Amino acid sequence: ETGVTQSPTHLIKTRGQQVTLRCSSQSGHNTVSWYQQALGQGPQFIFQYYREEENGRGNFPPRFSGLQFPNYSSELNVNALELDDSALYLCASSPTGPGYTFGSGTRLTVV
Amino acid sequence: KQEVTQIPAALSVPEGENLVLNCSFTDSAIYNLQWFRQDPGKGLTSLLLIQSSQREQTSGRLNASLDKSSGRSTLYIAASQPGDSATYLCAVISTSGTYKYIFGTGTRLKVLA
Numbered sequence: 001e002t003g004v005t006q007s008p009t010h011l012i013k014t015r016g017q018q019v020t021l022r023c024s025s026q027s028g029h030n031t032v033s034w035y036q037q038a039l040g041q042g043p044q045f046i047f048q049y050y051r052e053e054e055n056g057r058g059n060f061p062p063r064f065s066g067l068q069f070p071n072y073s074s075e076l077n078v079n080a081l082e083l084d085d086s087a088l089y090l091c092a093s094s095p096t097g098p099g100y101t102f103g104s105g106t107r108l109t110v111v
Numbered sequence: 112k113q114e115v116t117q118i119p120a121a122l123s124v125p126e127g128e129n130l131v132l133n134c135s136f137t138d139s140a141i142y143n144l145q146w147f148r149q150d151p152g153k154g155l156t157s158l159l160l161i162q163s164s165q166r167e168q169t170s171g172r173l174n175a176s177l178d179k180s181s182g183r184s185t186l187y188i189a190a191s192q193p194g195d196s197a198t199y200l201c202a203v204i205s206t207s208g209t210y211k212y213i214f215g216t217g218t219r220l221k222v223l224a
Binding site: 031033040041042043045055058088090092094099100103104107 | 115143147152153154155156157160200202208209210211212213214215216217
């Protein structure tokens with residue numbers, strides 16, 4: 001039991017569609033980060049939220065957006081899906097500062 | 112810009128061998144370094160976290176060392192078992208900017224029975 005739950009576990013979408021991935025963190029985890037892991041690669045940082053505000057972003061286009069809610073849940077939204085968006089998406093949360101717990105991920109396939 | 116490199120990319124060993132996985136990073140200004148295990152298609156399981164002020168951490172058959180000055184870490188696995196087969200990822204969190212992990216590309220380990 002990691003304390004970080006992601007849903008759904010698997011998802012298939014068509015190119016051009018929009019998708020929302022969800023993450024539920026432990027109570028008190030004010031920081032949540034999202035990562036994209038392409039096949040055979042290490043995870044890449046997408047963005048981070050602290051107390052519902054985005055406070056860091058990686059090299060991803062604006063069609064990747066997020067939300068964090070007061071109940072320690074968060075969302076990753078991707079618009080205008082492209083084939084290259086196919087990846088494992090990981091959520092990680094922390095009460096404060098470095099030292100994160102990762103969820104099991106959502107496997108997104110874009111066809 | 113922080114970069115993390117892991118060597119080797121893949122490793123196949125017979126059961127029972129002791130082995131070392133290597134991780135190097137280009138910027139020594141880090142908060143911590145963490146080793147993760149990832150099974151195929153699954154999420155990340157934290158194995159060991161080394162704070163920047165520490166030199167090593169141990170958990171069971173695993174030992175991780177950190178040499179910040181040289182930008183290197185090693186993960187030592189003693190008496191390897193087939194159940195250790197997985198991808199091992201090294202990640203650092205830098206002191207500058209957002210608390211985000213910078214990951215290496217991993218070492219794919221296969222332990223043969």
